[in-house]
Amino acid sequence: MSRQEDAAADRNEVEATDKEYVFGTWAYQSEVDPTQVERADGVRFTTADGEEYLDLSGQLMCSNLGHSADAVADAMAEQAREAAYVAPNYTTDARARLGELLAEVTPGDLSKTFFSTSGTEAVEAAIKIARFYTGKQKILSRYRSYHGATAGSISVTGDPRRLAAEPGVPGAIKAPDPYAYGSTLDPMESLDYIDEMLMLEGDTVAAVLVEPIVGSNGILVPPEEYLPRLKEIAHDHGALLICDEVMAGFGRTGEWFGSDVFGVTPDIMTMAKGLTGAYAPLGATVVTPEIADHFEDEMLCHGHTYAGHPVACAAGVAAIETYREQNLIERASETGEYLGQRLEDLADAHPSVGDTRGVGLFRGVELTKREGEREPFGHRSDKVSKGTTVVDEVAARAADEGVYVANMINTLIVAPPLTITEEEVDEAVAALDAALDVSDAAMDD
Known part of the structure; x- marks a missing residue:
């Protein structure tokens, strides 16, 4: 029996139905093997076969509040009963209040928001706003970037998943x-x-569009002076700075936003994921007063049916209140320091760990085939290729040890809920310690 036949035989009814009727994302469909999650609580989730996992990656680096943010769930239910949906030309208390809260927590004078339903839509809005405001067309982004899957955002994405969508939207240029x-x-x-x-x-x-800290292409943290200087360079050439905070935002770095780590206020900021703790699909594009004022007498030629969806905005309000009430931003900074040290301990114990890096609870463990050298097991081409890599096998071994960790190319992405405790960090690190034996054994002699 083939591996695919074995997988099919092991699927329950829900998994088999999903496999037959639903596309898996970013995948050759022959390799998609869905696993049913029945419940989630705190920093853990449980699959239909009764296996429990510590969620070391916040699912897709988005469950910042963990899986027990009852205040968010309650706010969504209350809003759904009051008014589940209104057209964007109307407003609700939730939408108005969330706009106000974002003006409070974002850096500098960022103050006016367009609400969408995802990070990719937030980036689409940012691209259009920048073009409308400046009267120019080109967007400069970087090669190791991910900005979304829709036409504009995949065009400005740098990683190889963009290639199948090319030629893409005109005007996208890439930098190192x-x-x-x-x-x-x-x-x-x-x-x-x-x-x-x-x-x-x-x-x-x-x-110029960048992730302040690159996420799914390896948790790449620039030098402290990089982002301030990049803003100066952009402005010297009459370009805006757009910071994509979809992954780094909402406490992940131990600050409200990745831009805060470097003391920079971008001209436009995009966000999603942690905006609601992933309890509802919601994206946001926030701009400075100067950009907002431009559209008082110039048309903002952009919109969505679900712009400012009441239930999603209610989730956003409750999420921000939860971050504040539970001091999760400060907690992420403190627990992040502990996590960083424990990952350094792993690097000392395992020759296949080539680098550990990150800020707060946003960290990466990059692997190497040769001790003391930078010889990756995984390559950029693996994102669009069939089969599994050694890095995949390490993640699979961690799952056998009861810990879910995402991996991208050659890096394990460690981005747990902000509610994780030091004891749970220790539990996760113990699982990674066992999992890294796989990559140690696969190193070149």
């Missing part, structure tokens, strides 16, 4: 990343490259 081990350029030298790119493009670039 602040990643010393994946480029011939030093991180700060990459800024000189961007400066030259903007000069050579002439006055045609509307915005």
Whole structure:
């Protein structure tokens, strides 16, 4: 019996039905093998076969509040009973209040928001707003980036998942990343490259779009001076700075937003995921007063049926209140320091750990085939290829040990709910300790 036949035989009715009728995302459908989750609580979730897992990646790096944010669930239910949906030309207390709260928690003078339903839609709105405001068309982003799956956002995405969608939306240009081990350029030298790119493009670039800390392409943390200097360079060339905070936002870094880590206020900020703790699909694009004022007498030619959906906005309000009431931002900073040290302990114990990096509860463990060298097991092409890698096998072994950890290319993505305790960190690290034996054994002699 083949591996696929074995998997089919093991599926329950729900999993088999899902496999037959629902597309799996970013996958060859022959390799999709859905697992039914029956319940989730705290930092754990349980599958239909009774297996319980500690959620070390917050599902898709989005369950910042964990799986027991009752105040968010209650707010959604209450709003659904009061008014589940109103057209965007109406408003609700939830939408107005959430806009006000975002003006309070975002950095600097960011103050006016367009609400959508996902991170990719938030980026689409940011691209259009930047183009409308500047009158220019080009968007400069970076190669190790992910900004979404819709036409505009996949075009400005750098990772190889964009290739199948090309030629994409015109005007997307790519720059190098602040990643010393994946480029011939030093991180700060990459800024000189961007400066030259903007000069050579002439006055045609509307915005520079970056993740302050790159997420699904490896948890890449730039030098402290990188983002402030990037903003200066963008403005020197008449371009805006857009920060994509979909993954780094809402406490993940031990600050409200990744931009806060570097003391930078972007011109436009996008967010989703942690905005509701993933309890409801909601994206947001927040701009400065100068950009907002532009649209007083110029049309904001953009909209959605579900813009400012009342139930989603109610979830957002309750989520922000929960972050504040439970001091989760500060807690993420403190627990993140402990997590970082425990991951360093793993690096000391396992020669296949080439690097650990990150901020707060947003960390990555990158693997290597050769001790003391940067020889990855996984490559960019693996994101669009069939089969499994050694990094996949490490994640699978962690699951056998009761811990779910996502992996992207060559890096284990460690981004647990902000509610995780030090004891739960220890439990997770023990599972990773066992799992990394897999990569140790696979190293080149």
